Structures are given as structure tokens and as C-alpha cells.
Amino acid sequence: MNFTSGKELLAICNKKNLLISEVMIEREISQFDLTKKEIFSKMDETRTVMEESIENGKKDSKLSFTGLIGGEAKMLHEYYLKYNTISGKSVLTGVINALSVMEENSKMGKIVAAPTAGSSGILPATIISTAKRFNISNQKINEALFTASAIGYIITKNATVSGAEGGCQAETGSASAMAAGALVELLGGNPTQSLSAASFTLKNVLGLVCDPVAGLVELPCAKRNALGVSNAMLSADMALAGIETKIPFDEVVEAMYRVGKKMHPDLKETAEGGIAATKTAREFEKRIFK
Numbered sequence: 001m002n003f004t005s006g007k008e009l010l011a012i013c014n015k016k017n018l019l020i021s022e023v024m025i026e027r028e029i030s031q032f033d034l035t036k037k038e039i040f041s042k043m044d045e046t047r048t049v050m051e052e053s054i055e056n057g058k059k060d061s062k063l064s065f066t067g068l069i070g071g072e073a074k075m076l077h078e079y080y081l082k083y084n085t086i087s088g089k090s091v092l093t094g095v096i097n098a099l100s101v102m103e104e105n106s107k108m109g110k111i112v113a114a115p116t117a118g119s120s121g122i123l124p125a126t127i128i129s130t131a132k133r134f135n136i137s138n139q140k141i142n143e144a145l146f147t148a149s150a151i152g153y154i155i156t157k158n159a160t161v162s163g164a165e166g167g168c169q170a171e172t173g174s175a176s177a178m179a180a181g182a183l184v185e186l187l188g189g190n191p192t193q194s195l196s197a198a199s200f201t202l203k204n205v206l207g208l209v210c211d212p213v214a215g216l217v218e219l220p221c222a223k224r225n226a227l228g229v230s231n232a233m234l235s236a237d238m239a240l241a242g243i244e245t246k247i248p249f250d251e252v253v254e255a256m257y258r259v260g261k262k263m264h265p266d267l268k269e270t271a272e273g274g275i276a277a278t279k280t281a282r283e284f285e286k287r288i289f290k
Contacts, residue, residue: 166260168224215269
């Protein structure tokens with residue numbers, strides 16, 4: 001069951017009456033000559049690392065080595081427990097979890113690059129926090145992660161998930177697309193709805209630059225992971241409500257790639273543009289690397 005585009009993936013799903021996760025699982029079995037049990041065992045390990053990175057980051061209030069981030073997940077969690085929040089518990093829980101993973105990453109903890117370290121908080125935070133809210137099993141979470149991997153695979157085949165190549169639209173944008181598509185299936189949506197949600201997320205951040213302060217994936221990356229969670233959740237809700245993307249997923253991916261190619265190098269992870277080029281960011285950079 002090989003596919004390299006959203007169109008091909010949907011054709012397989014419709015022809016064989018399969019979910020995206022089921023198609024991806026069959027592809028993995030064929031590609032790596034493993035049994036279904038072995039494939040799920042590997043994904044179970046991945047999910048476990050995701051869960052641990054969320055919990056570890058949430059407990060630790062220490063700053064990263066650079067001092068750019070740290071303790072913010074715990075701070076937001078305490079705010080969440082104390083006040084009637086503006087963004088609501090579902091979104092805020094996901095955001096807390098995303099910040100937790102990014103803080104764990106900044107302290108050299110163990111995370112899952114999904115699809116990159118700089119976007120590693122979005123997918124686990126979105127899927128795991130939602131699964132807990134709806135009391136969804138680990139088996140279903142694993143299946144949703146296969147859906148996410150299928151979407152990520154299509155993006156890598158036709159565009160990029162690298163901030164250095166395509167800007168943050170390609171990095172946190174792709175992670176959000178993976179999370180949104182997976183979230184739709186997790187909550188009972190169909191393959192067309194999954195790709196609609198993935199399309200919405202990419203369209204929402206088209207042109208987003210990659211400008212890490214001091215060249216480190218901490219600031220503003222952690223906050224963009226937080227944004228990525230809310231982007232994925234809102235996009236999933238729109239798709240589950242029946243709203244369809246007017247521009248096919250493949251064309252959105254292609255547009256994202258073209259935009260990334262046109263970006264000036266200063267706007268693609270070189271730390272020479274955007275937030276990274278501000279006066280305060282330069283002062284941070286001098287302090288860190290003096």
C-alpha cells in the first residue's frame with residue numbers, strides 16, 4: 001500500500017474502506033518486513049517517551065542552560081489550576097504539555113522529534129491531552145500516531161519539515177498538520193476530514209519564518225509549539241464539524257514548499273532575521289556564547 005500524496009492515500013482509503021492509520025500500518029509492515037505486533041510495539045515505545053517528556057517537563061521549573069526557557073509549563077499549569085482561563089481547559093492543557101516537552105528538550109531530556117526537535121511538543125501534547133480528556137485507550141493513541149506519521153510522510157515526500165529549508169511553516173506547521181489529522185481520526189473522523197484538518201493548519205501558518213534566538217530551538221520555538229497545539233485542535237474541530245478544505249491537501253503542501261523556497265535565507269533558521277535579529281535577542285546571543 002504505497003502512496004506519496006494525499007490524493008493517493010485517500011484513493012486507497014476509499015477503495016479498501018480503511019482509515020489512514022490502517023493504510024500506514026500496512027505500509028510499515030511491508031516496508032520494514034515486521035509483524036503488526038512488532039510495529040505496534042515500536043509505536044508503543046514512542047508514545048511512552050512522549051508521555052514521559054510531558055510529565056518530566058511539567059514537574060521541573062529549572063531554566064535551560066541558556067536561561068531562555070524553563071519553568072513556564074509549571075507556571076501555566078498553576079495558572080490553569082487557579083483561574084477560570086480564557087482559552088479553556090482543553091486547549092490550555094495541550095499548550096502546557098507542549099511547553100513541557102520543549103522544556104525537556106532544552107534540558108537535553110529524552111523527546112520524540114515529531115517531526116523535528118523544534119516542533120516536538122505539538123503532536124504529543126495535542127494527542128495525549130485529548131485522549132486523556134476523552135478517556136481514549138493507548139491502542140487508539142498509537143493508531144492516531146500512525147495517522148500523523150502518514151501525513152508527515154507525505155509532506156517530506158513533496159515538501160520539507162525543516163525550518164532551515166522551509167521556515168517555521170514547514171516545521172511547526174507540519175507538526176500541527178500531523179496532529180490535526182491524527183486528532184480527527186482519534187475522535188472518529190474519516191480520512192477526508194483528517195486531510196482537511198491538516199490543510200487548515202498549514203494554511204493558518206503559511207509564510208511563518210524560522211528565527212530561533214541565538215540559533216537555538218528554544219525561543220520563540222516553545223511558544224510556537226503552544227500555538228501549534230491550538231491550531232491543530234481548532235482545525236480538527238472545523239473538520240469534524242463538516243467544513244472541507246477548498247484547496248486540496250497536496251496543493252497546500254506544494255504552496256508551503258514554494259513559499260519556503262522564496263524566503264530569504266535570513267528567515268530560515270540562520271538566526272539572522274525576524275525575532276532572532278532584534279536588539280534583545282542579540283544581547284541574549286552575546287551572553288550565551290561569550
